[in-house]
Amino acid sequence: MNQKAKINIKRYENNPIITPGDVKPSRPEFKVECVFNAGVTRFEGDVLLLLRVAESAISNDKQVVKVPYYDYMKGEFVIENFDRNDPANDYSDSRYVKTPKRLYLTSVSHFRIARSKDGVNFVIDEKPAMVPANEYEMYGIEDPRITLIGDTYYINYSSISYITGVTTCLATTKDFKTFERKGVIFTPDNKDICIFPEKINGKYYAFNRPASAEYNRRDMWIAESPDLLCWGNHRYVMTARDDMWDNGRVGCSAVPFKTEKGWLEIYHGATKDNCYSLGASLHDLNDPGKVIARSTVPIIKPEEDYELYGFFGNVIFNCGVLFENNKIKIYYGAADTVMAYAEVDIDEIFKNLGV
């Protein structure tokens, strides 16, 4: 595969824009490992990022792997210790501890707010905006997407728990101070939900990415809703393509936005060996389940050091964009470690899509 992204996309020269060192740990016993995959919106004139902050438990002994998670029965965070030399456990993927009995995550994620006037220099809150709080969120809350409808910001996110798997939950806010949880909106395993910002023919829509264990599928689907809480009429939308940049799996990434040519979705695709890039797909204005066009070369793929190396390298992944003055402003997680920024003209995307 030798697909060169010839698109004219401009990375910010001082990337990355936010790194783990910029974020204060939420607890003294935690260390910030990653700040990435932020939800994006404008709030009170600022660019507001809802950062995913992944923290590990500090271990002073290299032979002891500490795993933090939220114990919903106790109502507090607990830390379990694992012996790195225990041959029964698998530590080969930096993100997991796989024991014979249970899968653990080596970090637990929460959400933190960052604000910027110029879109690249951010002031980051000292304290979390949302932290794990129930049995669905024991292993953390991840990858938020923000959709503004009316005066309410709808935030959906992946909730991870060994009891309930990977579900998607909804929360709402009007002020980014208080957040109201609205429960689980998609059953496990389903994540990468992107809610459209307006009704289409009287219905709300959301892209989603259910996983079929039995048939080994991880594809993009679309769902409809009367109220944003209950979802149905699920339809299969698109899948990985052989011999393309997205031959491993695909999922929705950014909240879609409207253009004169259709709904535009910036989605993520991975190769079979887990290189994550971003591409675009264009969807019918009246029936967004219909795909009009799709990137045959990615609009951005891992090339810079901060994209190639990190907690989980070779990854560009995003949860939102701003579409302003015909520019797509992409805030993305790089190497599952830092936040970076790039921008691209909408016409470049249309050229990339051949429309």
Added chain:
Amino acid sequence: MNQKAKINIKRYENNPIITPGDVKPSRPEFKVECVFNAGVTRFEGDVLLLLRVAESAISNDKQVVKVPYYDYMKGEFVIENFDRNDPANDYSDSRYVKTPKRLYLTSVSHFRIARSKDGVNFVIDEKPAMVPANEYEMYGIEDPRITLIGDTYYINYSSISYITGVTTCLATTKDFKTFERKGVIFTPDNKDICIFPEKINGKYYAFNRPASAEYNRRDMWIAESPDLLCWGNHRYVMTARDDMWDNGRVGCSAVPFKTEKGWLEIYHGATKDNCYSLGASLHDLNDPGKVIARSTVPIIKPEEDYELYGFFGNVIFNCGVLFENNKIKIYYGAADTVMAYAEVDIDEIFKNLGV
């Protein structure tokens, strides 16, 4: 484990009540392998079973395994041939052909109507009521549940396809002659959906059994709906129990019915080595997500030859019951091959539940 079901349950003396030989194949090139896991209701005074009929493609050469499925692009059934001696393929489970590229089912299921005046002697339709018809149903439609609400029968069923995994679809009928498809109501993998027969505090409810690939979960959940089409507020209800008859996995089986002590669900539990039995769970009348009691010994488990031996032996599985005159009339699939019948007084179930 030595749990003897001491409950007084009465199997019909001439079980099984329907066998594959009683069912006419839907096509000349097909053979009926199994008739099981029927949806159950009363219609025009009769007991009506919506049978799941699983058919294989007839092979005259033992070295050739023929796999039938519905090709939605062609709009017709096709048959693929596999060499039984091909070491790349796995034929060890009678239900599957596992090739390196794809998982196939060795049979394809449709629905057939059977009617009875006395509840045990059935007249079976010559032709199918519903057959696979779209991309979600390529590998068949399975395990229907029937819920009567108002004058409409709501039929939900598992739709199997290598493209879309295991989804649950909804169809409606008023006459059991024409069936209107209402689309996918739960994303993959999710099956064993049981819709409650009435609204509770203004909302419809359904038990369901999503599968988490990542965290290896297969548990009972509950969902709410304003319209039976869109579902949300998903909540985790109950899981397998160590050292019990349901220590492998659990799922909802029969459409729940109301008693003075709560909503009663006849659910299936499997041991870790795939012995499927039925038990009962009692749920709060106002909040059916709350479990009041649960069988510590099954109400029925595989003991008879027709339950122990068959296409997939050691299985009792049901999709519906009739609750009439304080009797629970259980129509169940046995050994994934035949339909059988048993009945039990509600008081026996309450005793079993200790309520």
